[in-house]
Amino acid sequence: MFGYYFDLALRSLKRNKTLTALMVLAIAVGIGASMTTLTVMRLLSGDPLPGRSQHIFYPQVDPDPANKDSDEPYDELDYHSAVDLWSAKRADRQALVVSSPIKVAAPGSDVPASKLDMLSATADFFPMFGVAFQYGGSWSAEDDARHSRVAVISADLNNKLFGGRDSVGRTLRLRDKDVRIVGVLAPWRPSPLFYEVAGGRFAHGHTDGFYGKPEDVMTPFFTGMDLNDGNFYQFTCWQVPERPGYLKDSPCVWVRLWVELADAGKADDYRRFVASYAAQQMALGRFSHAGNTRMRNLTEWLDYNGVVPSDVRLQTWLAFAFLAICLFNTVGLLLAKFLRRSGEIGVRRALGATRGAVFAQCLVEAGMIGLLGGIAGWLLSLVGLWLVRHQPVAYADMAHLDVSMFAVTFVLAVATSVAAGLLPAARASRVAPALQLKTL
Numbered sequence: 001m002f003g004y005y006f007d008l009a010l011r012s013l014k015r016n017k018t019l020t021a022l023m024v025l026a027i028a029v030g031i032g033a034s035m036t037t038l039t040v041m042r043l044l045s046g047d048p049l050p051g052r053s054q055h056i057f058y059p060q061v062d063p064d065p066a067n068k069d070s071d072e073p074y075d076e077l078d079y080h081s082a083v084d085l086w087s088a089k090r091a092d093r094q095a096l097v098v099s100s101p102i103k104v105a106a107p108g109s110d111v112p113a114s115k116l117d118m119l120s121a122t123a124d125f126f127p128m129f130g131v132a133f134q135y136g137g138s139w140s141a142e143d144d145a146r147h148s149r150v151a152v153i154s155a156d157l158n159n160k161l162f163g164g165r166d167s168v169g170r171t172l173r174l175r176d177k178d179v180r181i182v183g184v185l186a187p188w189r190p191s192p193l194f195y196e197v198a199g200g201r202f203a204h205g206h207t208d209g210f211y212g213k214p215e216d217v218m219t220p221f222f223t224g225m226d227l228n229d230g231n232f233y234q235f236t237c238w239q240v241p242e243r244p245g246y247l248k249d250s251p252c253v254w255v256r257l258w259v260e261l262a263d264a265g266k267a268d269d270y271r272r273f274v275a276s277y278a279a280q281q282m283a284l285g286r287f288s289h290a291g292n293t294r295m296r297n298l299t300e301w302l303d304y305n306g307v308v309p310s311d312v313r314l315q316t317w318l319a320f321a322f323l324a325i326c327l328f329n330t331v332g333l334l335l336a337k338f339l340r341r342s343g344e345i346g347v348r349r350a351l352g353a354t355r356g357a358v359f360a361q362c363l364v365e366a367g368m369i370g371l372l373g374g375i376a377g378w379l380l381s382l383v384g385l386w387l388v389r390h391q392p393v394a395y396a397d398m399a400h401l402d403v404s405m406f407a408v409t410f411v412l413a414v415a416t417s418v419a420a421g422l423l424p425a426a427r428a429s430r431v432a433p434a435l436q437l438k439t440l
Contacts (some may be wrong), residue, residue, distance in 0.1 A: 009365035016337060020369065023333045027373025030326030031413045032380025037312070037319040039405050040388060042399050044211065044308045048190040049277065052130060057259050057267060059085060059274045062292040064238045069291035071424040074253040075198035076235040081281070084257035090273050091259035092266070093124040096197050096221045100232045100253050104217055105173040106161040116157070118174065119215035127396060128260045129195065136159070136168035136183035139220050145223045152183040153355070157216040172217070174227050175216040181221065188214055191398055192307045196257060198235060203312025211395035271295050323416070324337025330420045338428035340361055345431045362425030363418055370417025374410040381409060
């Protein structure tokens with residue numbers, strides 16, 4: 001029976017080519033716009049560490065004497081609090097993280113020196129965030145303790161400096177000191193750059209910067225302090241530091257600490273540990289209050305910072321509103337198309353076709369229009385994403401249509417066209433055969 005309906009629908013579409021083209025175009029434009037924005041929205045709002053994010057936490061304490069326990073603590077930690085919490089080793093894994101710009105050169109390379117972002121982190125950073133290596137591996141906890149002059153570089157920098165060859169053991173010059181390369185990352189592009197996220201609540205929706213590329217150079221945390229002291233940026237200070245950029249003993253917050261905790265029991269224990277640490281610092285006179293601590297997991301932290309840019313959310317809503325308008329137009333065109341065939345439907349009803357059969361035939365025709373609209377909408381989505389990739393935004397290079405969104409394109413096109421065809425099909429199935437036969 002479906003094959004018969006399919007054949008009737010195909011004949012009908014060929015018989016009214018202009019009307020068919022208008023309906024396909026309406027659906028294609030709506031699907032193309034909505035799938036372009038939906039793809040970007042999905043890229044920006046996805047879980048950057050699926051399967052791990054519920055075990056990754058971001059502790060906060062508040063060393064600012066001017067704040068109150070009712071305030072939110074600052075988004076980053078002062079150096080001493082961060083190192084104290086990290087040194088306690090109370091989590092399954094813990095990583096100190098800070099980034100800074102630094103001059104990078106490769107002795108013996110023709111590539112001139114350039115200023116790049118350097119990430120300084122402790123050894124657990126790589127296994128905790130599941131970072132894979134193309135060559136070599138990460139440094140060890142002993143390298144952290146010894147302030148070893150070692151580094152890990154990105155695949156992009158390895159391609160640029162060493163032509164993509166195994167550069168483990170080669171020398172890299174950071175500022176005016178040499179370090180030994182111990183690892184080259186496999187291509188890695190988290191979305192967003194979650195370990196750098198902070199201060200999103202002050203960005204008023206302008207959070208494109210959270211979707212930048214990972215740093216090209218990574219060193220052990222304390223090695224980075226030695227190599228680049230004087231070039232670090234504070235998140236905020238409650239007093240002007242004596243020497244800007246030299247932040248170890250300054251009244252500033254500028255270091256991030258991430259911890260991994262295997263289960264809810266360990267997470268509760270760590271929250272109590274952070275609260276106990278704040279109380280201890282208050283007793284020692286370093287903190288003026290101790291009740292202002294927080295510890296959110298990774299997804300909660302990203303939500304708190306509102307990482308998805310507000311303009312992307314707005315564009316997504318506008319695109320789906322546009323798709324709804326296109327579907328309303330399709331409803332009108334389908335209604336006109338089906339009612340123009342009242343005589344044909346009347347004859348079918350007089351020959352024994354049931355209302356359900358007419359209804360099903362009309363829906364098959366609407367579904368075929370949706371399928372054609374989906375093909376055209378898919379092509380328009382590719383054009384839309386190509387345009388996104390040429391926009392000056394940090395996430396532009398990630399705008400690609402993957403297999404799942406390719407499937408969603410056609411499911412959405414067919415589903416919406418069938419939904420648009422429900423009313424016209426119901427109206428067509430109620431055509432009175434006797435009245436139509438009199439007009440023939």
